[in-house]
Amino acid sequence: MPPPRLPTLFLLFLTAAAQDSDPGPDCTGRWIHIRQLPPQFNLDLLxxxxxYPVSGDFCPFVANHGLGQKTHNSSRSxxxxxxxxLELIFHRRMLEYPCLTPDxxxxxAVYLPYYAGLDAVRYLYGPDQNSSFLHGLDLFRFLTRTDRPSIWNRRRGHDHFLVMARPAWDFSQPLSNDPPIFGTSFLELPEFFNITALTLESRAYPWQEQAIPYPTSFHPQNLGFLQSWIQRVRRTRRSSLMLFAGGGGISANPNIRRxxxxxxxxxxxxxxxGTGFEKFCDFVDCSSGICEHDPIRFMRPMLRxxxxxxxxxDTPTRQSTFDAVVAGCIPVFFEExxxxxxxxxxxAEEEYGEWSVFIAKEEVVGKGLRIMDVLMGIPRAEVRRMRERVVGMIERVVYRKHGSSLGLRSKKDAFDIAVDRALQRINSRVHQILSHSLHSSFHSHM
Structure with a gap:
C-alpha cells in the first residue's frame, strides 16, 4: 500500500491555517517569522x-496533524x-500563533519548521549512520547560502529556534568519534551553537537547549473538555497507594526498576x-513498547x-511523568x-517539593529503603494538597488540539509557554549582544 500523499494535503492546510492567523492586540517583542524551508526538511520526511528503519510504519501517528489517530471513534480529546x-504538532500550532510576520x-524570533527528529532516523539506524556528523549541514547551507542569508546573518542565528522531538543526547555525538556511536552531531556543530533548541530532554550544560514536555495523548479542543477531564481527575477515588507503569527491571543486576x-x-x-487503600502497589507492564500508543492501558490505573x-x-526523563500529571497522580522521582x-x-524547579516526591535511588537500591514506607509516612492532608497542585498543572503540560476554541486559547498550554519563554530567552540574548556591540563600538572610538 503506497504512503499517503501527505505533502500535497499538508500544503493546502498550511495555506489555510496561515490565512486564519489573527494578530493579537499587542505583539511588541513577540513577532515571529516562520522560515520557509524546502520540503526535504519537513514535508518530504512525512x-x-x-x-523508516526500526521505527516501522508511523503513518497512523501523522494523522490529525501529528496528534495521531483517535483512541476510539467517539473520542474527542x-x-x-x-x-x-511533536515537531509536526508544534509546526501546526505555530501557524495559529497570533503574532506572525512575513517580514x-x-x-x-525566527522559527525553523525543520523535523530534526525524523530526519535523524536515517543517521541513527539507516544507511547514513556513518555520516551522522553531517546531520544539519544541509540545513545550515540553505540558511546561510541558498535562501536570503541576511535572515540568518542579522543575528548570526541567535534569534532562530526549532523543536527537536528527541532527547538532546540523540543529537550530541562528538564530532571526533571514530567510528561513530549512536546519535548525530547536530548540536555539536559550531554552526548551530547560537540557536535555541527545544528538546524532549536537555543536557545540563549547553546554553542552546531547553527541555519542553513530552506530548501526552490528551489534546482537548475546547475549555469544556479540559474542565470535564479535570473534574474527573479530582473525583476519582485513589484506591492504590502507588503505581509503576513501565518495563525493565527483570535483570539480576541491582537497579531502581528492579x-x-x-x-x-x-x-x-x-x-x-485500615489504610484506605485496596492495594499498596499496582504494576502496568509496558515491556516491548505496548503502552506507547495505547493510553487506555495505563491511564485508568494512573487515575486510581x-x-x-x-x-x-535509557535517559533520566520519561513521558510517563506527564501522563501522571494529566491523571492527577503525584510523581515520585529517583534522580534529580x-x-x-x-x-x-x-x-518551576523551586516548586517541585510542592507537587512531587523525591527518593534517592541509592537509598532504595543500595540501602533497602522501602518506597511504600516513605509514601505512607506523608500525612493525608499533605497528599491532598500535593494532588491539587498536580491537577493545577494539567493545562500547562498538555498540547491542546489545533483549531481549539477561544475559551481554551485563554489558557496557556505547553506550546504557549514554550514559545513565550523561547522569545524571552532570545530577546534577552539579542539584547546582550547588541549592548556588547554598542559598548565595544563606543570604546573603539574613544
Whole structure:
C-alpha cells in the first residue's frame, strides 16, 4: 500500500491555517517569522512514513496533524500520539500563533519548521549512520547560502529556534568519534551553537537547549473538555497507594526498576486494612513498547493511584511523568535530572517539593529503603494538597488540539509557554549582544 500523499494535503492546510492567523492586540517583542524551508526538511520526511528503519510504519501517528489517530471513534480529546510527532504538532500550532510576520526584519524570533527528529532516523539506524556528523549541514547551507542569508546573518542565528522531538543526547555525538556511536552531531556543530533548541530532554550544560514536555495523548479542543477531564481527575477515588507503569527491571543486576518491581511483588501480600487503600502497589507492564500508543492501558490505573513512580530509563526523563500529571497522580522521582533540572519553563524547579516526591535511588537500591514506607509516612492532608497542585498543572503540560476554541486559547498550554519563554530567552540574548556591540563600538572610538 503506497504512503499517503501527505505533502500535497499538508500544503493546502498550511495555506489555510496561515490565512486564519489573527494578530493579537499587542505583539511588541513577540513577532515571529516562520522560515520557509524546502520540503526535504519537513514535508518530504512525512511522505516516507511507512519506510523508516526500526521505527516501522508511523503513518497512523501523522494523522490529525501529528496528534495521531483517535483512541476510539467517539473520542474527542484522546489520541494515539507519538512523541516524535511533536515537531509536526508544534509546526501546526505555530501557524495559529497570533503574532506572525512575513517580514523577518520585524521579527523578534525566527522559527525553523525543520523535523530534526525524523530526519535523524536515517543517521541513527539507516544507511547514513556513518555520516551522522553531517546531520544539519544541509540545513545550515540553505540558511546561510541558498535562501536570503541576511535572515540568518542579522543575528548570526541567535534569534532562530526549532523543536527537536528527541532527547538532546540523540543529537550530541562528538564530532571526533571514530567510528561513530549512536546519535548525530547536530548540536555539536559550531554552526548551530547560537540557536535555541527545544528538546524532549536537555543536557545540563549547553546554553542552546531547553527541555519542553513530552506530548501526552490528551489534546482537548475546547475549555469544556479540559474542565470535564479535570473534574474527573479530582473525583476519582485513589484506591492504590502507588503505581509503576513501565518495563525493565527483570535483570539480576541491582537497579531502581528492579527494586521497584521486587517491592511491588512483596507488598501485595501485606494487609491494607485500615489504610484506605485496596492495594499498596499496582504494576502496568509496558515491556516491548505496548503502552506507547495505547493510553487506555495505563491511564485508568494512573487515575486510581495516589503516587506514580518515575524511575529513569535509557535517559533520566520519561513521558510517563506527564501522563501522571494529566491523571492527577503525584510523581515520585529517583534522580534529580529526571525532571527538576529539565522542564524549568513549565515546572518551576523551586516548586517541585510542592507537587512531587523525591527518593534517592541509592537509598532504595543500595540501602533497602522501602518506597511504600516513605509514601505512607506523608500525612493525608499533605497528599491532598500535593494532588491539587498536580491537577493545577494539567493545562500547562498538555498540547491542546489545533483549531481549539477561544475559551481554551485563554489558557496557556505547553506550546504557549514554550514559545513565550523561547522569545524571552532570545530577546534577552539579542539584547546582550547588541549592548556588547554598542559598548565595544563606543570604546573603539574613544
Amino acid at each position: 511522505s516516507n512514513c511507512s519506510e 484522546w489520541y494515539r500520539t507519538d512523541p516524535l510527532m 523577518p526584519s520585524l521579527a523578534a 527494586s521497584i518491581r521486587l517491592e511491588c511483588d512483596n507488598v501485595t501480600a501485606l494487609s491494607t486494612e 493511584a495516589s503516587f506514580c513512580l518515575q524511575p529513569p530509563g 535530572q529526571s525532571a527538576r533540572r529539565q522542564y524549568t519553563w513549565h515546572m
